[in-house]
Amino acid sequence: MAHENSRPKPILNAHEAANQTVCHDTQQLLNRLWVLGLSHRTATVEVRGQLSMASADRLRALQHxxxxxxVAECMVLNTCNRTEIYAVLEDGDSASLLSGLAEWFGLSVSALHPYFYQYQGTDSVKHLFRVASGLDSAVIGETQILGQLKRAFSQARESGCAGPLLSRLNEHAWGMAKRVRTDTGIGRCPVSLAGTAVSQITQLMDCHANVSTLVIGAGENAELVVRHLASRHVGQVTVANRDVERAQTLAARFGATAIGLGELPNAVAGADIIISTTGAPAPVLSAGMVRGARYRRGDKPQLLLDLAVPADIETAAGDIPGVELRSADDLGRLARANMRSRKSAVHQAESILDHGVQSYERWLRTRSVVPTIRKLRENADAHRRVALGRAQRQLARGIPAEEVLDSLSRHLTNRLLHAPMDALHGAAARQTQQTAILSIRQTFGLEDDADNKNSELND
Incomplete structure (x- = not known):
């Protein structure tokens, strides 16, 4: 008995073979897409802090x-909750990305490997859609990540690191994020770490007009915090930042006060609530500074909320009597607990994203036929040039123009129809004529009437 693997493979007709070729090409394009990274789901604040990048360093890391x-295309998304590389790889091997990232940060691959995840192909597309839609965030449904993603892509595109595959992928991701917010209830009550922090203030402090709040930093998170504080009329707000002008700009928008970091010791002593949001590589608020402020505050309690990664406030500050410290991870856990009611919306959003993945795959299939379209045009143009040269020689010999035009049209028609006619005759020999006829009718836009079918079959 012949071995099962030795059985002859079924002969595919031209239509089936073409479909298999397109599907294979599409899968090859998909398999070149990779995501490599770590996030709040896989790494602690301390580990994520080791991979934090200052804005000035992100471009150099991306180019590296x-x-x-x-690496044909590349994009780096670096936030307090995640560091991810989105890439199009020529050889389908992601090892060089991890080693390249480890090299950039001066770390070993073995030190990073336990915290990293990777996705390829369809899984990488779905992951980006989930990230853009806020489904993979510490606070499900938050919208801040979409702006961060757009900035990451803009930097990659402007630096020449993002090409057609990542460009279209990001466009799809933005569309999916918008649809998820519009069609589900996931964004009806927008929540972020900043919003969770302010909710903690109202729960843990006796808030009134005399409460003093110090916001350290003047970036995106700081703006969200100050906006939330202003909307809830939580006492008096002071914004402290290394760049005083930036602090003044933010403070002026919400009726707050602005100071430089040099005034921090006095500000800390006078603040009932401190929310720190900087991107500094080391703590800006030491336990010693908080301890020193306690002597001046007496028995008045103090709430410290650290939204930064790496941490802005030394952990030891939370051990000081009268001081309550919440880290970014603490706030993230609280936010997730408050988001359990969104599960039905998440399920609906996942279904939307599945359709989005299929849409992106359809776009990839259109890219798969581009080489064939290009070859078809080149082939037709070659026939045109041959026919034109032949007509020009006939005119040069004095043959009447009317004769030359008739000959030109007949010659060009015969040349262009030669290959499809051969395909039809070959299909007849393989008993796949009906499939070939249908394919050619669709390709050339021929009328699908019974008389034409019968006449062609009789030719």
Whole structure:
């Protein structure tokens, strides 16, 4: 008995073979898409802090990764909750990305490996859609991540690191995020770490007009915090920042006061609530500074909320009597507990994203036929040039123009129809004529009437 693997494979007709080729090409394009990264789901604040990048360093890190062998396109998303590389790889091997990232931060691959995840192909598309829609965030449904993603892509595109595959992928992701917010209840009560922090203030403090709040930093998170505080009329707000002008700009929008970091010791002593949001590589508020402020505050309690990664406030500050400290991870856990009611919306959102993945795959299939379209045009143009040269020689010999035009049209028609006619005759020999006829009718837009079918079958 012949071995099962030795059985002859079924002969595919031209239509089936073409479909298999397109599907294979589409899968090859999909498999070049990779995501490599870590997030709040896999790494602690301390680990994420080791991979934190200052805004000035992100471009150089991006260019470093893009220069690695086999990396055709690249984008880096770096936030307090995640560091992710989105890439199009030529050889389908993501190892160089991880080693390149480890090299950039001066870390070993073995030190990063336990915290990293990777996705390829369809899984990488779905992951980006989930990130853009806020489904993978510490606070499900938050919208801040979409702006961060758009800025990451803009930097990659402007630096020449993002090409057609990542460009279209990001456009799809933005569309999916918008649809999820519009069609589900996931964004009806927008929540972020900043919003969770302010909710903690109202729960843990006796808030009134005399409460003093110090916001350290003047970036995006600081703006969200100050906005939430202003909307809830939570006492008096002071914004402290290294760049005083930036602090003044933010404070002026919400009726707050602005100071420089040099005035921090006095501000800390006078603040009932401190919310720190900087992107500094080391703590800006030491336990010693908080301890020193306690002597001046007496028995008045103090709430410290640290939204930063790496941490802005030394952990030891939470051990000081009268001081309550919440870290970014603490706030994230609280936010997730408050989001359990959104499960039905999440299920609906996942279904929307599945359709979005299929939409992106359809776009990839259209890219799969581009080489064939290009070859078809080149082939037709070659026939045109041959026919034109032949007609020009006939005119040069004095043959009447009317004769030359008739000959030109007949010659060009015969040349262009030669290959499809051969395909039809070959299909007849393989008993796949009906499939070939249908395919060619669709390709050339021929009328689908019974008389034409019968006449062609009789030719």
């Amino acid at each position: 990764l893009h220069s690695l062998p086999g």
